[in-house]
Amino acid sequence: MTDKMLDIRNLKVALPTERGTLNAVRGVDLSIAKGETLCLVGESGCGKSLTATALMGLLPRYAKVTADRFEMAGQDLTAKTDAKLAKMRGRDVAMIFQDPTSALNPTLTIGRQLTEGVMRAEKLSRKEADARAIEMLDRVGIANPAARLTQYPHGFSGGQRQRIMIASALMGRPKLLIADEPTTALDVTIQAQILALLGELQADLGLSLLLITHDLGVVAAIATEVAVMYAGRIAERAPVKDLFRAPQHPYTQGLLAAIPVPGLTPRGSALPAIPGRVPGLIGTMTGCAFRDRCALAGAECSQDPVPRHSPAPGRFVECYKAAEVAA
Amino acid sequence: MLSFLSKRLLVALLVCVTVSALSFGLMFLSGDPAIAIAGSGGRAEDAEAIRVAYGFDRPLVIQYLDWIGSALTGDLGQSIYFNVPVTEIIGNRVGVTLTLGFISFLVALVIAVPLGIAAALRPNGWIDRIALVIAVSGQAIPSFWLGLMAIVVFGVWYGMVPISGAETWQGYILPVVVLSYYAIPELMRITRSGMIDVLATDYVRAAKAKGLPMHLVISRHALRNAVLPLVSLAAVQLGQLLSGSIVIESVFALNGLGRLAWESLLRSDLPVVQAIILILSLLYVVLTTLADILNAVLDPRLRGAS
CATH class of the missing domain: 1.10.3720.10 (MetI-like)
Structure with missing residues (x-):
């Protein structure tokens, strides 16, 4: 096995709908090294949450998931994925969700919700499990943790609940943490605190972190690596500095151009936007999914397969025109 | 939990009082019970005698208080038809x-x-x-x-x-x-x-x-x-x-x-009907109160405590 905490190749998720098969994830490659933070960015509906949910094996039964390679936390899950994932969930890999208000069960105490996973998986006694819960709550910055174990979620604020969710995810001492837009439902000031906390925990515990977001500010704050997802595929993947400095995919360029820069973007001026709309993903698609919105698109862009350039190790871009963009 | 319980029980008590008054009063809406007891061939004097004998000539409020008062001591009156205590008939x-x-x-x-x-x-x-x-x-x-x-x-x-x-x-x-x-x-x-x-x-x-x-x-x-x-x-x-x-x-x-x-x-048989209505309405009050308490046990948000 490699030092990679996650290595997937050609992950596909297909969902049957009344109008045909929705190919929501169309061959995603992702890898995360030990201790690395990979941000998966993209707009709503690009398949980033489905990708994360598929990695946890938590998609509904009707979703069809396939991958050519599926390795996680040092184990090969390519075959018998579901059965193996069932044993790894909450232990080797854990997940936190977008909305901490709905991710905690309102009828159970937070102590119960924190401890129930490890008490089963590691055969811990109530005392041992409580001790670990107190340690984790303390770690995520919940004051007076011992007393709060017996309280219910409605006694906590949104930011505290997300801290509790993080503590809950850490209970099984996972190697890989998947965070699906963990700050989207929070106030801006709380967002910064939660991001700082995730970064801190990631460094302290040597966690590998897969963070899903549509917020490039979040990416700049926490990522070491970035994968930009568009219409079910990774358009570009690069170390965070390279991506912000020299994006090589026209879509990434468009995204970065749409961020206002305080002091530089003139007041009252319209921000540049990417024209057109995201293509529908029902049925099969050939060529580059971005070509209808791309200023550089040419005849070759409707051909399969879209070439993948790798200008440096750990970096790739899927585009016929990558050379023009980089120039 | 305690304040939830006391509030819920107070509501239940108020519902009991209302329901008992309604069930008592409803019986008089269906017609004069004395005439009904006297039967279709009964004379006006018979009905009058029945009215006095069963106390139907008294004001409704007095009749209600009298009835509910004895009901609280476990006495639901006599069956007019069988002339035995209502509790005995119901008990059977x-x-x-x-x-x-x-x-x-x-x-x-x-x-x-x-x-x-x-x-x-x-x-x-x-x-x-x-x-x-x-x-x-x-x-x-x-x-x-x-x-x-x-x-x-x-x-x-x-x-x-x-x-x-x-x-x-x-x-x-x-x-x-x-x-x-x-x-x-x-x-x-x-x-x-x-x-x-x-x-x-x-x-x-x-x-x-x-x-x-x-x-x-x-x-x-x-x-x-x-x-x-x-x-x-x-x-x-x-x-x-x-x-x-x-x-x-x-x-x-x-x-x-x-x-x-x-x-x-x-x-x-008015006393029996009244007693059954009372018992069944109280049964509903007890059941819905128990359901609310059970729900509060299951869902901490309903208890109003953290």
């Missing part, structure tokens, strides 16, 4: 109704809840479709017809069970089947829809993400939240099963409270 009949109601309720729950859960786990699957057929037919088929058909098939044709009466336990089989079949659809549908809602929540997904096995996700996380509406409905259903089996008791010739209420209405 209540056993059959309680047995029938509780057993039917338990049978309905034991079938409806697992079926509702199974249907919710795979919506539009074959279990869900069978459950839907059961629910629709259960709601569409009148219970008196189903009761009569059951008697014809299992009592008359096959002779497997007695066709009427409750002298042996076998006599309860058909009434329980028919009555629980009437109660199952609603209980099952609310379990199903509650479970479908809860299974789609983030906390169920989070429970799976913790690595909990499916049976724990369902029993600990999903069911606990899905039963909240079920508890409220079940309390009302139990009340209906205990009070509303007039039709079933008549069809199967069971001497329960429902049949007694019907007979007493025909006989204008």
Whole structure:
């Protein structure tokens, strides 16, 4: 096995709908090294949450998931994925969700919700499990943790609940943490605190972190690596500095151009936007999914397969025109 | 929890007072009870004598206070028709109704809840479709017809069970089947829809993400939240099963409270009717209060404490 905490190749998720098969994830490659933070960015509906949910094996039964390679936390899950994932969930890999208000069960105490996973998986006694819960709550910055174990979620604020969710995810001492837009439902000031906390925990515990977001500010704050997802595929993947400095995919360029820069973007001026709309993903698609919105698109862009350039190790871009963009 | 309890019990007490006054007053809306007791051939003097003898000539408020006062001491008056204490008549009949109601309720729950859960786990699957057929037919088929058909098939044709009466336990089989079949659809549908809602929540997904096995996700996380509406409905259903089996008791010739209420209405046996209405309304108050308390035990948010 490699030092990679996650290595997937050609992950596909297909969902049957009344109008045909929705190919929501169309061959995603992702890898995360030990201790690395990979941000998966993209707009709503690009398949980033489905990708994360598929990695946890938590998609509904009707979703069809396939991958050519599926390795996680040092184990090969390519075959018998579901059965193996069932044993790894909450232990080797854990997940936190977008909305901490709905991710905690309102009828159970937070102590119960924190401890129930490890008490089963590691055969811990109530005392041992409580001790670990107190340690984790303390770690995520919940004051007076011992007393709060017996309280219910409605006694906590949104930011505290997300801290509790993080503590809950850490209970099984996972190697890989998947965070699906963990700050989207929070106030801006709380967002910064939660991001700082995730970064801190990631460094302290040597966690590998897969963070899903549509917020490039979040990416700049926490990522070491970035994968930009568009219409079910990774358009570009690069170390965070390279991506912000020299994006090589026209879509990434468009995204970065749409961020206002305080002091530089003139007041009252319209921000540049990417024209057109995201293509529908029902049925099969050939060529580059971005070509209808791309200023550089040419005849070759409707051909399969879209070439993948790798200008440096750990970096790739899927585009016929990558050379023009980089120039 | 304590303030929740005291508030809830105070409300229950107020409902009791209102309900008892209403049930007492309603009887006088159906006509002059003295004339009804005197019968169609009775003379005006007879009615007047009856009015004085039973105290119907006194103001309604006094009559109510008198009635409720003795009811509180356990005296529900004398039956006009039988001339024995009402409590004695009711005591003789209540056993059959309680047995029938509780057993039917338990049978309905034991079938409806697992079926509702199974249907919710795979919506539009074959279990869900069978459950839907059961629910629709259960709601569409009148219970008196189903009761009569059951008697014809299992009592008359096959002779497997007695066709009427409750002298042996076998006599309860058909009434329980028919009555629980009437109660199952609603209980099952609310379990199903509650479970479908809860299974789609983030906390169920989070429970799976913790690595909990499916049976724990369902029993600990999903069911606990899905039963909240079920508890409220079940309390009302139990009340209906205990009070509303007039039709079933008549069809199967069971001497329960429902049949007694019907007979007493025909006989204008006012004290018995009043007592039954009072008991059944109080039963509803007790059941809904218990349901609210049970829900508060299950859901901390309802207790108003953190």
